[in-house]
Amino acid sequence: MGARLWTYGLLAAFLGxxxxxxxITDISELILPAPSVVLTTLWHGLSTGYLLPHIWLTGxxxxxxxxxxxxxxxxxxxxxxxTAFLRRVLYPYIIASQxxxxxxxxxxxxxWFGFGMTSTxxxxxxxxxxxxxxxxxxxxxxxxPQKRELFRMLGATRMQTLFRLKIPSGLPVILAGLRxxxxxxxxxxxxxxxxxxxxxxxxxxxxxxxxxxxPQMFALLVVITALGMLFYQATLLAERWVLRRHMKGTGQ
Numbered sequence: 047m048g049a050r051l052w053t054y055g056l057l058a059a060f061l062g063x064x065x066x067x068x069x070i071t072d073i074s075e076l077i078l079p080a081p082s083v084v085l086t087t088l089w090h091g092l093s094t095g096y097l098l099p100h101i102w103l104t105g106x107x108x109x110x111x112x113x114x115x116x117x118x119x120x121x122x123x124x125x126x127x128x129t130a131f132l133r134r135v136l137y138p139y140i141i142a143s144q145x146x147x148x149x150x151x152x153x154x155x156x157x158w159f160g161f162g163m164t165s166t167x168x169x170x171x172x173x174x175x176x177x178x179x180x181x182x183x184x185x186x187x188x189x190x191p192q193k194r195e196l197f198r199m200l201g202a203t204r205m206q207t208l209f210r211l212k213i214p215s216g217l218p219v220i221l222a223g224l225r226x227x228x229x230x231x232x233x234x235x236x237x238x239x240x241x242x243x244x245x246x247x248x249x250x251x252x253x254x255x256x257x258x259x260x261p262q263m264f265a266l267l268v269v270i271t272a273l274g275m276l277f278y279q280a281t282l283l284a285e286r287w288v289l290r291r292h293m294k295g296t297g298q
Contacts (some may be wrong), residue, residue, distance in 0.1 A: 111170025185216025
């Protein structure tokens with residue numbers, strides 16, 4: 047509780063100093079709007095419903111990209127983690143695909159899939175793919191040798207060892223990759239909307255920039271931050287629930 051109070055206190059002090067600095071220096075809203083101006087703009091956008099469709103669209107793109115990227119990354123992580131030959135053959139290509147800036151691919155996806163949701167979801171999925179793949183491979187590889195030997199002595203098949211030992215034991219590492227992917231998913235969705243989106247929070251930021259509407263840009267950053275924190279906290283709660291169920295199932 048003490049640490050949380052300090053966190054909120056630092057936020058209040060920062061906003062107070064920001065507000066006071068803007069009022070004392072009388073700086074233009076175009077350069078740096080005061081927090082009160084940003085909150086007024088944010089409240090107007092929410093109360094009139096102007097921001098809601100864009101929030102829903104960005105959230106949907108984030109969730110779809112997250113689900114596709116994490117699902118494919120998890121499956122590929124298991125396949126590559128269990129098959130040394132495929133890992134040696136394909137892993138260099140996977141690394142090569144990840145070092146290419148995803149923003150550089152957006153113009154290609156626009157040509158292939160057009161403007162809008164599809165291109166944004168694909169970019170988001172590509173960004174979320176690697177954390178799950180890497181953490182899944184790591185999680186199923188670092189297993190207690192004694193438990194592995196016990197499964198071997200009991201005559202467990204490879205699939206039984208995978209689903210009853212490796213994946214459950216690797217859950218903390220795999221779920222850590224999911225947390226990283228959640229953060230990257232929102233970044234990917236918003237950045238992809240900068241180029242490929244006609245609607246959404248990223249597209250609104252570009253539109254606000256074109257109109258030189260700094261208060262609205264700051265208000266959108268507040269919305270994006272709140273959306274990211276909401277999804278991250280939801281992921282933490284889900285992770286705790288899954289790990290608690292796993293601990294109960296193993297009797298630990």
